[in-house]
Amino acid sequence: MADITSAPDVAEIGIPxxxxxxxxxxxxxxxxxxLPRCASCETYRWPPGPFCPSCRSQQVEWVPAGPAILxxxxxxxxxxxxxEMKVIAPSLVEFPEAGGVRIVAAIVDTPLTSLAxxxxxxxxxxxxxxxxxxxxxxx
Amino acid sequence: MTKAAVAGVxxxxxxxxxxxxxxxxxxxxxxxxxxxxxxxxxxxxxxDGLVFYSYGFDAALIVEQLGIPELTFxxxxxxxxxxxxxxxxxxxxxxxTGRAKNVVCIGACQQIDSRYGTSLAGLATTPQGIxxxxxxxxxxxxxxxxxxxxxMHKYGTRREAFAEVVMASREYAQxxxxxxxxxxxxxxEYFAAxxxxxxxxxxxxxxxxxxxxxxxxxxxxxxxxxxxxPVNIVAAAHGGSRDWGRxxxxxxxxxxxxxxxxxxxxxxxxYGQAGISPDDIDVALFYDHFSPLVIMQLEDYGFxxxxxxxxxxxxxxxxxxxxIPVNPHGGQLSECYVIGMTxxxxxxxxxxxxxxxxxxxxxxxxxxxxxxxxxxxxxILGVS
Numbered sequence: 001m002a003d004i005t006s007a008p009d010v011a012e013i014g015i016p017x018x019x020x021x022x023x024x025x026x027x028x029x030x031x032x033x034x035l036p037r038c039a040s041c042e043t044y045r046w047p048p049g050p051f052c053p054s055c056r057s058q059q060v061e062w063v064p065a066g067p068a069i070l071x072x073x074x075x076x077x078x079x080x081x082x083x084e085m086k087v088i089a090p091s092l093v094e095f096p097e098a099g100g101v102r103i104v105a106a107i108v109d110t111p112l113t114s115l116a117x118x119x120x121x122x123x124x125x126x127x128x129x130x131x132x133x134x135x136x137x138x139x
Numbered sequence: 140m141t142k143a144a145v146a147g148v149x150x151x152x153x154x155x156x157x158x159x160x161x162x163x164x165x166x167x168x169x170x171x172x173x174x175x176x177x178x179x180x181x182x183x184x185x186x187d188g189l190v191f192y193s194y195g196f197d198a199a200l201i202v203e204q205l206g207i208p209e210l211t212f213x214x215x216x217x218x219x220x221x222x223x224x225x226x227x228x229x230x231x232x233x234x235x236t237g238r239a240k241n242v243v244c245i246g247a248c249q250q251i252d253s254r255y256g257t258s259l260a261g262l263a264t265t266p267q268g269i270x271x272x273x274x275x276x277x278x279x280x281x282x283x284x285x286x287x288x289x290x291m292h293k294y295g296t297r298r299e300a301f302a303e304v305v306m307a308s309r310e311y312a313q314x315x316x317x318x319x320x321x322x323x324x325x326x327x328e329y330f331a332a333x334x335x336x337x338x339x340x341x342x343x344x345x346x347x348x349x350x351x352x353x354x355x356x357x358x359x360x361x362x363x364x365x366x367x368x369p370v371n372i373v374a375a376a377h378g379g380s381r382d383w384g385r386x387x388x389x390x391x392x393x394x395x396x397x398x399x400x401x402x403x404x405x406x407x408x409x410y411g412q413a414g415i416s417p418d419d420i421d422v423a424l425f426y427d428h429f430s431p432l433v434i435m436q437l438e439d440y441g442f443x444x445x446x447x448x449x450x451x452x453x454x455x456x457x458x459x460x461x462x463i464p465v466n467p468h469g470g471q472l473s474e475c476y477v478i479g480m481t482x483x484x485x486x487x488x489x490x491x492x493x494x495x496x497x498x499x500x501x502x503x504x505x506x507x508x509x510x511x512x513x514x515x516x517x518x519i520l521g522v523s
Binding site: 073078 | 264268270271274275281284288388389397
């Protein structure tokens with residue numbers, strides 16, 4: 001059987017936040033994936049931070065990320081509970097309708113043989129008690 | 140204007156990870172500094188400048204342990220691998236401006252309490268880097284695997300090319316007494332190894348090792364009166380572009396920069412300063428933490444066109460007698476990993492004409508730092 005990908009345990013990691021990343025996590029808690037865009041010049045920025053790198057404005061609006069495609073990926077194996085090995089595909093996910101911004105995320109529930117650059121991705125969630133971390137699958 | 144030269148080289152033995160114990164890293168550093176002064180033919184007490192490469196070495200402890208009476212210059216290049224050749228830039232500036240006469244550059248690593256393979260994990264636990272951890276991206280090899288994968292996709296680069304970089308480094312290391320990995324490997328062995336971070340296997344990762352190296356930099360005039368043939372710092376640069384600064388965590392580099400080693404602007408500055416082109420370089424000492432990045436540096440530094448690095452190495456270009464011999468000491472893949480410092484040592488040995496795998500009549504050597512988060516760095520060393 002082909003290996004199926006899964007995601008790291010988020011509860012073990014914990015999500016540090018600051019005032020510029022907080023809105024990202026507030027939206028994911030509601031099941032929405034949003035990205036920060038400058039409210040003055042409309043340049044997307046990543047990571048979230050205090051200034052627009054194009055115009056230095058501090059005004060931000062959070063907009064829906066839109067469709068996602070697989071920009072690049074790797075595959076690693078990590079020990080999991082019970083002596084099993086987890087297959088994880090740390091990947092780079094691009095949002096063409098959000099200025100081409102990319103975020104790193106795990107690809108889940110996907111056979112390794114299906115991983116392909118350019119593949120369309122479906123948003124899923126890797127949830128702990130407090131936080132919803134975006135992960136993606138190839139259907 | 141006063142120009143700077145490398146007049147002395149010192150090194151501890153090279154140890155596999157942890158095997159330098161019970162020496163401390165400061166004992167390793169002290170031995171390397173004393174060896175560099177001895178090589179140049181000056182007293183340790185004549186050292187008046189210190190430049191470290193990263194990792195927060197303590198200047199007060201070094202001068203106390205070695206009895207260096209007074210520093211007139213002391214500086215650190217930041218970064219996690221990219222800035223290694225930047226020590227030569229800082230030391231040259233100190234010498235050229237008269238801030239100090241005899242500057243010792245120090246680089247060392249000792250992987251006892253922590254392993255550098257997960258060196259990005261600490262940096263990733265920030266609000267801006269945390270998605271790396273939740274995605275399972277904990278080491279530089281994994282971030283650069285994304286880059287290698289993209290290079291294969293964009294340009295058709297084959298794993299055979301990564302294998303060739305590894306096999307060439309082993310061919311060189313075979314005759315290098317200091318080398319930790321001397322055994323030749325075959326293409327079949329390369330492909331039989333399990334992937335650690337697709338498309339990279341363990342052969343594509345550098346060695347985990349312990350050592351300290353030191354380089355004595357002084358003016359070309361003073362160097363001429365010292366013990367060794369002076370090796371001039373022809374050009375040196377550290378810094379780098381914002382485009383590449385996004386690598387490793389946010390990975391939002393423009394597409395053409397993504398599938399690269401991030402060194403194009405450093406290369407342009409070096410060749411500009413030196414007034415030369417890649418054709419003039421006799422030997423290249425690339426920072427080879429992961430084999431695909433050698434291929435991308437060949438492109439960034441203009442030894443072949445963008446995207447053609449794979450076929451270039453597969454054609455034998457980096458082997459002895461090839462278009463551009465690369466890492467004749469075996470590099471970090473096969474000799475020893477000391478965050479780029481062994482590359483500087485090999486450049487000096489090549490230009491003195493004392494290298495084990497000597498490139499005939501080598502006059503100009505390229506040394507690089509990184510590819511790693513900025514600062515990136517590079518230097519061109521030469522003899523007249």
